[in-house]
Amino acid sequence: MQYTSFNPPARTLMGPGPSDISPRVLQALSRPTIGHLDPLFVAMMDEVKSLLQYAFQTSNPITMAVSAPGSAGMETCFVNLVEPGDKVIVCRNGVFGSRMLENVERIGGTAIVVDSPWGRAVDVNKVEDALKAHPDARFLAFVHAETSTGARSDAQSLCQLAQQYDCLSIVDAVTSLGGIALNVDEWGIDAIYSGSQKCLSCTPGLSPISFSEKAVQKMKARSHKVQSWFLDQTLVMDYWSSSESNKGKRSYHHTAPVNALYALHESLILLHQEGLAASWQRHAEMHTILRSGLEKLGIEFIVPEQDRLPQLNAVHIPEGIDDAKVRNIMLNEYNIEIGAGLGGFAGKAWRIGLMGYGARKENIALCLAALKDALKR
Ligand SMILES: *Cc1c(COP(=O)(O)O)cnc(C)c1O
Numbered sequence: 001m002q003y004t005s006f007n008p009p010a011r012t013l014m015g016p017g018p019s020d021i022s023p024r025v026l027q028a029l030s031r032p033t034i035g036h037l038d039p040l041f042v043a044m045m046d047e048v049k050s051l052l053q054y055a056f057q058t059s060n061p062i063t064m065a066v067s068a069p070g071s072a073g074m075e076t077c078f079v080n081l082v083e084p085g086d087k088v089i090v091c092r093n094g095v096f097g098s099r100m101l102e103n104v105e106r107i108g109g110t111a112i113v114v115d116s117p118w119g120r121a122v123d124v125n126k127v128e129d130a131l132k133a134h135p136d137a138r139f140l141a142f143v144h145a146e147t148s149t150g151a152r153s154d155a156q157s158l159c160q161l162a163q164q165y166d167c168l169s170i171v172d173a174v175t176s177l178g179g180i181a182l183n184v185d186e187w188g189i190d191a192i193y194s195g196s197q198k199c200l201s202c203t204p205g206l207s208p209i210s211f212s213e214k215a216v217q218k219m220k221a222r223s224h225k226v227q228s229w230f231l232d233q234t235l236v237m238d239y240w241s242s243s244e245s246n247k248g249k250r251s252y253h254h255t256a257p258v259n260a261l262y263a264l265h266e267s268l269i270l271l272h273q274e275g276l277a278a279s280w281q282r283h284a285e286m287h288t289i290l291r292s293g294l295e296k297l298g299i300e301f302i303v304p305e306q307d308r309l310p311q312l313n314a315v316h317i318p319e320g321i322d323d324a325k326v327r328n329i330m331l332n333e334y335n336i337e338i339g340a341g342l343g344g345f346a347g348k349a350w351r352i353g354l355m356g357y358g359a360r361k362e363n364i365a366l367c368l369a370a371l372k373d374a375l376k377r
Helices: 023-030 039-058 068-080 097-107 124-133 155-164 213-220 233-240 256-273 277-296 324-333 361-376
Strands: 012-014 062-066 087-092 111-114 139-143 168-174 191-193 206-212 312-316 336-340 348-355
Touching: 012 348, 012 361, 039 062, 039 206, 039 256, 039 348, 062 068, 062 233, 062 336, 068 097, 068 168, 068 191, 068 213, 087 097, 087 124, 097 111, 097 139, 097 168, 097 256, 111 124, 111 277, 124 155, 139 155, 155 168, 168 213, 206 361, 213 233, 256 277, 277 361, 324 336, 324 348, 324 361, 336 361
Parallel strands: 012 336, 087 111, 087 139, 139 168, 168 191
Antiparallel strands: 062 206, 191 206, 312 348, 336 348
16 A cells, blocks of 8 residues: 555635635644743743633633634533533523533533524523523523524623523634624623634634633532543643743643644734724625625525524525535535535535635635536536
């Protein structure tokens, strides 16, 4: 067997993630690897932290990137905060809400599930009913941007309810960060996680997270050890922070993914240079352009207009159209990836992503042209 180097084609990524990556981020990734305790690397990590605070709009000192994908960020929030026996209200309106439920159950927490239809926002009134019915609930967990359905939930109102009913909020912002308005401090979010490969347009494999002071207090008051050694924040914090706790010294916890963090640093600089509000605005504008093109092709959106995510456009596959054939033509002849339906939407929906660097006019034009051709055939 003769092995040769892997040379992937240059695809246009317009699915649910990973998204298109800027050449600047790919260049950053290939710079020389240095030691993860090298003072220059430590200084760069401090910048990653302050850039993440900007992206999340928070001054939380515990803001960092977990060295693993978004799912590990999710797990980090749940295993550090929820203890066996804790009651958690879990909102479920798609695949990722079900994953939150799975986390709560594995920890031995008691989950109270509030279901909302797929393709719709989480029903705020139903959540309030659940909070009233369960005054002993400690947490409210929900997905801000449901990537499986393209629905956006009202994170601000949900976090306000959490505060009103004395719960800590746990928010999935994997697809929302950088793509739609998100204000961690203003909205009073207690625990939040994201992913590097959606609207931040970085390589997959890192999960930005942030914890409020209240969340940190809850962690400190734990009566059980966190069941995961790797994700235990009390241990990782000493590695990421040059704060009082470790007297400015970084101690070894695990080897940071050095080059991946160069890439995240660069992608966050791109976001900072554009400006957060400008990035949110660009996603909204690109969505409008894509929408009118799709409507001209007779393609209909699944999510009602008021609940739609600009960065994840879930549409009905037109009657009589072969799902896989269309996606294959787009991939093999146009080098464009769009997403298939997930879970209950498999075979029924396409998910067209406009995330981060991918949310550009030329991508939309190419996608619409390829889709038009594929549909005709
Ligand atoms: C992609 C995604 C995740 C999981 O992130 P991975 O990086 O794939 O582990 C979790 N939640 C939402 C809403 C997502 O879109």
